[in-house]
Amino acid sequence: MKNTFIETARVMTFRESAGVVADTVKGQPGFMVAWGLAGRGKTICSKEYNVRTPGSVYIRVFEDWTPRAMLAKICNEINGMVPGRIDRAKSVLIEELDRHPRTIIMDEADRLTNSNIEHLRDIHDETGAPIILVGEPSLYGRLTSRRRIWERVTRVVEFGPVQTEDVMIFGRKACDLMVLPEAAVELVKRCQGSFRLLYHLMVDLERQARANKVQEIPLDMIKALPNRRIAPTPEKEPKR
Amino acid sequence: MIKSPATEMVKNYAAVNGTVRMTEVRQIMGITNEQVLYAFDNLKKQGHLRRVSHGLYQFVDTVEKPPIEVLDKIWRAMKISGSFSATEIAKLADSTTSYVYKRFRAYKADGFIREAGLRPTFGSGTEKLWRLTKNGKEKAQNPNIETWTPEPINLACLNLARLVCSGVAARSKEMAMEALAQLEIVKKGLEDVIDEK
Numbered sequence: 001m002k003n004t005f006i007e008t009a010r011v012m013t014f015r016e017s018a019g020v021v022a023d024t025v026k027g028q029p030g031f032m033v034a035w036g037l038a039g040r041g042k043t044i045c046s047k048e049y050n051v052r053t054p055g056s057v058y059i060r061v062f063e064d065w066t067p068r069a070m071l072a073k074i075c076n077e078i079n080g081m082v083p084g085r086i087d088r089a090k091s092v093l094i095e096e097l098d099r100h101p102r103t104i105i106m107d108e109a110d111r112l113t114n115s116n117i118e119h120l121r122d123i124h125d126e127t128g129a130p131i132i133l134v135g136e137p138s139l140y141g142r143l144t145s146r147r148r149i150w151e152r153v154t155r156v157v158e159f160g161p162v163q164t165e166d167v168m169i170f171g172r173k174a175c176d177l178m179v180l181p182e183a184a185v186e187l188v189k190r191c192q193g194s195f196r197l198l199y200h201l202m203v204d205l206e207r208q209a210r211a212n213k214v215q216e217i218p219l220d221m222i223k224a225l226p227n228r229r230i231a232p233t234p235e236k237e238p239k240r
Numbered sequence: 241m242i243k244s245p246a247t248e249m250v251k252n253y254a255a256v257n258g259t260v261r262m263t264e265v266r267q268i269m270g271i272t273n274e275q276v277l278y279a280f281d282n283l284k285k286q287g288h289l290r291r292v293s294h295g296l297y298q299f300v301d302t303v304e305k306p307p308i309e310v311l312d313k314i315w316r317a318m319k320i321s322g323s324f325s326a327t328e329i330a331k332l333a334d335s336t337t338s339y340v341y342k343r344f345r346a347y348k349a350d351g352f353i354r355e356a357g358l359r360p361t362f363g364s365g366t367e368k369l370w371r372l373t374k375n376g377k378e379k380a381q382n383p384n385i386e387t388w389t390p391e392p393i394n395l396a397c398l399n400l401a402r403l404v405c406s407g408v409a410a411r412s413k414e415m416a417m418e419a420l421a422q423l424e425i426v427k428k429g430l431e432d433v434i435d436e437k
Contacts, residue, residue, distance in 0.1 A: 003327045003337060044332075051316045051332045054307075058320040077319075080381045 001206055002174045008166045010036075010159050011045050017155040018049055018132060022056075022103050026128025029152035033109075033143065034134045036159025039194035045159075046105050046134045056103040061111045067119050070112075074104065074123075090122065097127035110135035114142065117149055124152065161193020170198065171217065175206045179217045186222040201225065246275040247282045254289060254299040255390040256398040261295050288388065305384045310335050314343055315383040318376070323356040323369045344370060352376035393429030396422040 017032055024030035036042050050058035057077045061070070071089035075081045078096050083089035106112065106120070112133075124131050133139060144150050164184045171179035179187065191197035204225055205217055249269055254260045266276050280297065283289040287303035313333035318324060321332075326340040333340070347353045348370075356371035372380060400422040403409040409419040 003331050005331050005334070047317070047320055048332055050320055051313050052334070054312070054316075060320075080378070 001203060002176075004173050005044070005048055006166065006170050006173060008041070008169070009163070010041070010157065011048075014045050014157045015049060017157050018053075018103065018130075021130040021132065021155055022053075024128070024130060024154070028128075029154050030124060030128065030130035031149070031152040032130065032132045032155040032157070033139065033153050034132065034157040034159060035137050035139050037136065037193070039196035040159035040161070041195045042134050042159045043107055046107055046132070050105055053103065055101070056105060058105045058107065061106055061108040061116075063111055065111070065113075065116065067113075067116055070116050071119060078102065086119075090119070093123055094126045097123065097129045101127065101129055103130045103132060105132045105134065107134045109133035110139040110142070112142075114146065117142070117146070121149055121152065162188055162191060162195055162198055164188055166195075167198065170202060171205075175202055175209070176215070177202075177206065177209055177217050178215055180219065182219045183217050183222045186219055190222065190225070197229075200228070204228075244279065244282065246271050247279040250276070250279040251283055251288060251299075251388075252390045252394040253398065254283070254297070255301065255388070256395055257299070259292065259296055259298050260289075261297070263295075301389065302385055302387045304382070305386055307384045310339070311343070312383065314340060315380050318353070318370075318372055319380040323371045325359065325367045325369055327367060347376070350375075352379050393426055396425035396429070400426065 014034055017034075021030050021032040034042055034046065047058060050056045057074065059070075059074055059077060065073075068084075068086050068089065071086060071093060072082045072084075075083055075089050075092055075096075078093065081092055083092055104120070104123075112120075120131050123129060133143075143153060164181065167184040167187045168179050168181070171177040171184075187198065187201060191201055205221065208221060209215070209217065246269075249271070250260070250265055253265060253269065262276050262280060265271070265279075266273060269276075271279075280289060284291070284297075288300055289297045290300050292298045310333060314329055314335065317329045317332035321328065326337050326344055329335075330337045330340045344353060348355075351373055353370045353376050354373050356369045358366040359369050361367050400419055403415055403419040403422065408415045410416070
């Protein structure tokens, strides 16, 4: 399988929205949210955006982060400092972001506590630095429950389930395989909307196609794929 | 890039002395006025010389080079990934795996990355995982900043000249010993050159 980044419609929407939020002038709300279930490509998309956009900082939120740990990590990513106090970290961040405005991308943002989100709001209000929160849909409830935060969210990108055209593009670009439309529909059903599962199915398909020397993937081939994620077989009680 | 010998000489001289004047360089190095002007112009463009007052220039050892897009992307991709494989970095940096491997070899030799185990790949065995070292994490903050230090033989030569020409070495035993140490470095450097030839 080729090592390529597949630019789906959601990736394009993410880039466009992030570009708009990054252009927002200071004083205007500039929060962006990207949510979706696990395996939908949120993390790889935000990482890719960070790598191609020099003025951005990517932070992966760790479980049980205190505000000090979060602010110190952002500081560390921006200028290499690890301040020991919240106020010091915040003042360093504000000073640094005033000098060089950057977009802050917080991945796994559903792990952030309300207090952490409030600290991010402070930084955003003081510096105008756009903040992108990436996480699972549980983030929605946390943000909407606080009106002051939700009002600052101007863009939302939803990473929904894999689409039929995504499967066809993935097959063509990554495996040089022509997945027929009906086969693509079946693959979408099988992978339950997850890119991660689709990847594993495509690895199987690529092997089969190589062994059979075929370029087209028909529906029969998908149906013949073994289920590799079977539920455990219930154990029977031994007969007495 | 072909380096101008005059520029390299002036760069070494400025690195040792800290601040330099054009007239002083012309007299001590014995190079023409045109060569001095060319060298100063080059070093100002490179960011190694900064004008501090009329005719006086300060040497800057740490300069920020213009970023090379692919390398910049590779560094950013490594910075945001805890442990990573060459294929992952190639995907994020929009480069090829072979080029990333080539860079990894150089980064490993420089001590910026270290191996962090193996990961099975689907169908092709295993792939190596890497991690940034402490030095690598520092470098990732500013990958384009380059610190320049003069060659030890040049540094020793200029130190020796300073100690002898100023008369300090003739007046103090300690300074005379220091001058001898510098002379040893110069001698060893020249012997190495002769052996190589």
